[in-house]
Amino acid sequence: MEHQSDVSQTQQIVPVVGSDVDVLLDSKIIIAGTRISDVAFMKTMLEISGFSNIMVAYDGDEVMQCLRQGIHDDICDVDLLVIDTNLTGITVRELRLVMDQFDEWRRIPIISLTQESQWDHAQILTDLGHGVTSLFYHPMTAESFPPAVMTALAVKKERDVVTQKQIQLEDELANLKVMEARLQFSVGHDDLTGLSNRRRLEQALDLTLTNVRNFNLISALFYVDLDRFKVLNDAEGHEVGDTLLVQISNALRGYFSVKDTLVRIGSDEFAILVDTTERDRVMATAEGLRALFDGYIFEHHEHQYHLSVSIGIKLITAEDTLTSGDVLSQANQACYTAKKRGRNRVHLYSPHDREMYNLRHNVQWAPRIRAALKQELFVLEFQPIYSFETGDVSHYECLIRMRGENNILYYPNDFIPVAETMGLIHQIDLWVVNHAFDLMRTLPDDISIAINLSGNIFLDRELYPLVEKKLSQTGINPARIVFEITETSAISNFEQTKEMVVQLRSLGCSFALDDFGAGFNSYSYLKHFPVDILKIDGAFITDLDNDAVDQLLVKSMIDIAHGLGKKTVAEFVERQSTMDLLKEYGVDYIQGYLVGKPQSLLPSS
Ligand code: C2E
Ligand code: CA
Ligand code: CA
Numbered sequence: 001m002e003h004q005s006d007v008s009q010t011q012q013i014v015p016v017v018g019s020d021v022d023v024l025l026d027s028k029i030i031i032a033g034t035r036i037s038d039v040a041f042m043k044t045m046l047e048i049s050g051f052s053n054i055m056v057a058y059d060g061d062e063v064m065q066c067l068r069q070g071i072h073d074d075i076c077d078v079d080l081l082v083i084d085t086n087l088t089g090i091t092v093r094e095l096r097l098v099m100d101q102f103d104e105w106r107r108i109p110i111i112s113l114t115q116e117s118q119w120d121h122a123q124i125l126t127d128l129g130h131g132v133t134s135l136f137y138h139p140m141t142a143e144s145f146p147p148a149v150m151t152a153l154a155v156k157k158e159r160d161v162v163t164q165k166q167i168q169l170e171d172e173l174a175n176l177k178v179m180e181a182r183l184q185f186s187v188g189h190d191d192l193t194g195l196s197n198r199r200r201l202e203q204a205l206d207l208t209l210t211n212v213r214n215f216n217l218i219s220a221l222f223y224v225d226l227d228r229f230k231v232l233n234d235a236e237g238h239e240v241g242d243t244l245l246v247q248i249s250n251a252l253r254g255y256f257s258v259k260d261t262l263v264r265i266g267s268d269e270f271a272i273l274v275d276t277t278e279r280d281r282v283m284a285t286a287e288g289l290r291a292l293f294d295g296y297i298f299e300h301h302e303h304q305y306h307l308s309v310s311i312g313i314k315l316i317t318a319e320d321t322l323t324s325g326d327v328l329s330q331a332n333q334a335c336y337t338a339k340k341r342g343r344n345r346v347h348l349y350s351p352h353d354r355e356m357y358n359l360r361h362n363v364q365w366a367p368r369i370r371a372a373l374k375q376e377l378f379v380l381e382f383q384p385i386y387s388f389e390t391g392d393v394s395h396y397e398c399l400i401r402m403r404g405e406n407n408i409l410y411y412p413n414d415f416i417p418v419a420e421t422m423g424l425i426h427q428i429d430l431w432v433v434n435h436a437f438d439l440m441r442t443l444p445d446d447i448s449i450a451i452n453l454s455g456n457i458f459l460d461r462e463l464y465p466l467v468e469k470k471l472s473q474t475g476i477n478p479a480r481i482v483f484e485i486t487e488t489s490a491i492s493n494f495e496q497t498k499e500m501v502v503q504l505r506s507l508g509c510s511f512a513l514d515d516f517g518a519g520f521n522s523y524s525y526l527k528h529f530p531v532d533i534l535k536i537d538g539a540f541i542t543d544l545d546n547d548a549v550d551q552l553l554v555k556s557m558i559d560i561a562h563g564l565g566k567k568t569v570a571e572f573v574e575r576q577s578t579m580d581l582l583k584e585y586g587v588d589y590i591q592g593y594l595v596g597k598p599q600s601l602l603p604s605s
Helices: 007-011 018-025 036-048 060-069 092-100 121-129 145-188 198-215 229-236 238-255 279-293 324-340 351-361 365-374 412-421 425-440 463-474 487-492 494-506 523-528 548-563 576-585
Strands: 028-032 053-057 080-084 110-114 134-137 219-226 261-266 269-274 297-300 303-306 309-316 346-348 378-387 392-403 448-452 481-486 510-516 533-536 567-570 589-591
Touching: 018 145, 028 036, 028 060, 036 053, 036 080, 036 145, 053 060, 060 092, 080 092, 080 145, 092 110, 110 145, 145 198, 198 219, 198 261, 198 269, 198 309, 198 324, 219 238, 219 279, 219 324, 229 238, 229 303, 229 487, 238 261, 238 269, 238 279, 238 297, 269 324, 279 309, 279 346, 303 523, 309 324, 324 346, 324 351, 365 392, 365 412, 365 425, 378 425, 392 412, 392 425, 392 589, 412 425, 425 448, 425 463, 463 494, 481 487, 481 494, 487 494, 487 510, 487 523, 494 510, 523 548, 533 548, 548 567, 548 576
Parallel strands: 028 053, 028 080, 080 110, 110 134, 309 346, 392 448, 448 481, 481 510, 510 533, 533 567, 567 589
Antiparallel strands: 219 269, 219 309, 261 269, 297 303, 378 392, 378 589
């Protein structure tokens, strides 16, 4: 805001006409001076001239108080200050300085009254330099004072109008610019995270492909998928999910460089295009990214969710004759493979990924599963679980396989996801329960069996009646049956799943929470979930003997489980050193290739 002296303007004759006069007479004026008689004299002169809105002040504090009281909605309604320079508490110059610091007061003119004897040319110039409107010399006369006030007010009003218009114009312009910028931004960006969107990525990829070919460069596209995001989203709601997505986006911003193109591809999928890089650097970058999110804990209320990401990489080289769409789809396929191989891992695209991907999405699978159910193409394998307490195998876990043509054996990860999508999973669960019970009759009495149940068991109306029927038909001790459900499916539909678990347990069967700790886990859920056994996810166990963090985590999981009165199983035990550690930690059971691989034949009684 400009602070030039208004002297020249006040000295000009500002024409004040008819209706304007009425407006000016409504102006709010503060008259301040130390001598009551001087103040009263000025006030009277103005009142006689028709001014009605006059306040008086007798020292600096009172002036400031009037100024403060005048502020409403960031605007001060005071139009003019008339101040005697002998006012105590504040000098005119100080007052001007204070007022210049605030938008509300900056445009209020001051008429400063001084005694001729106090004439100080230098002082006056400084005062004027600080925007004091005008200077008068006592004694004031009725002829000179009111017109001077009128002129000062007219100038102020005129300037107010101009400033107002200016502000309005600036606002409009700014709004227009902001809108334009927003529009530009939203065409290429994701609203929630502010990252680029798929459209921007495709443009960037086109450019990358051209550059890579022309200059023989290497670029990389990382496809990042949050593991088990849906669980969090379902359990905590979309707003919480969104919060996490924003956090993830910011973490990505921090990890990558501003030169890289960061994109939100789908609800919980991100892509990052890194140009001009090297093969080794790409792998290190991906591994660093995986590690960044591994162990990242998202907390909401008292629930803790452990994050991880699956990362697919597509290297873009000069030999490739791909379109941007191909690149994206291959990165996606690589990511799918990373997920399928157990999540929380990095996978570099290879042509084999396409087959896996197609298999997963192949419509052929649904009829195949239906046929398998009818033609008895499903088979069970059994993996031993060792009990430290008895020093022997105490359980077998049933693991389903599907026989294909040419003796190919398909594993659950190939068909369970399709079965879930196609609504065939309950039939599979029922098939497994049926067969597991039948097989149990051939087992020694001291051997128990663990049966995997799919997520959404609460939707399966036939499960409970079947288990009840099987128990009475076979006369098997229900204590020998352990059902396993994954932690994620338990959390997804917590209340309904819990109800189902309570029912099945009321028959005397036990429950284990599978894959505990792998994805989003929460001890607070555990506290309220009626399970007997906690099955620590294999991801913590495979490297346990080398990984100090895993050791800490596993130890605490075991302690907490025991504290809650639950038994613990460690799966994926592959080495003696791991077994020794687990024994030391007090785990109750171990399972894994060290004890035995899944096998088709059970020891018969
Ligand atoms: P899960 O219940 O966590 O089963 C453990 C998986 O790890 C099995 O894979 C098993 O073969 C494998 N495994 C066991 N020990 C080791 C080891 O020491 N090292 C390594 N690297 N792997 C080991 P599988 O059979 O492919 O099963 C995968 C998943 O499919 C199972 O995970 C389970 O969630 C699901 N599943 C298996 N059978 C059934 C079933 O009958 N019904 C349902 N609904 N799901 C099933
Ligand atoms: Ca299991
Ligand atoms: Ca498991």
